[in-house]
Amino acid sequence: MRIGELAAATGTTTKTLRFYEDAGLLHPAGRTPAGYREYGQDAVARLDFIRRGRAASLTLAQIREVLDVRDQGHAPCRHVEDLLATRLRALDAQIADLQELRATVAQLHDAARGGDPDTCGAEQVCRYL
Amino acid sequence: MRIGELAAATGTTTKTLRFYEDAGLLHPAGRTPAGYREYGQDAVARLDFIRRGRAASLTLAQIREVLDVRDQGHAPCRHVEDLLATRLRALDAQIADLQELRATVAQLHDAARGGDPDTCGAEQVCRYL
DNA sequence: CTGGACCTTCCAGTGCAGGGGAAGGTCAAG
């Protein structure tokens, strides 16, 4: 199939597919005599994997690592497990950071809600922030 | 004071201060005969405000809005309150999204943790993702 | 044989908040 069909079949765009090829996530596609890219079903499976990886918030670099392991003939299960564990820890840290930030912002907002603009001094930009 | 002193006094860099001036967060500074920027104490207060805004995860554009209101002679309290409320809602949404994502990744990780690499078929990249 | 849908490559831009570094001017100390 050609690039447009593959894009439609995997819910992405031709732009993205060429970008993935440049980024090393897709093997350079075979070409028709006219120079058009030609893909087989394996490309669909590969893109489905990439999509699942993206859905799990893995970066393209991480997904490529997994694909590289697979392309070298090894089962990437172990690598995927490590990746997911790392991602999980990062997500926990990120959520904790955001919750802390939320508490700070909520505190500021509580102080500002009920404030009287007329009592603002001109020597500072805003006493509520 | 000169730009390096101001940077040291506010815990930032000269690069950032020039960037803020370009971005409209700082008024164009006065210049010495040699062309050096010259700042007063008000610049320190302004940068402290910017720093607090950044700490509350406001964007530079949002902070500039507040400063613009202030510069036009109005107390920005009300504007700040709205901004904080909006930021709070965005943070809640972001935290909820991340928690959902975390659940998904945790599920994948649980499935992968106990898996046997030898049972992986070659027809897919990895059955755990 | 022409129109339109598709394909190719290449270059540039998006958003965000700066950072790196070059080429050159200024100032005070030694």
Place this chain on the structure above:
DNA sequence: CTTGACCTTCCCCTGCACTGGAAGGTCCAG
């Protein structure tokens, strides 16, 4: 007089994952 610290403008680079658009080639239906 020179050294070194500081300042100036200028332009490009970073990360991340694309997206937009121009200029041109290919293919098929009418």
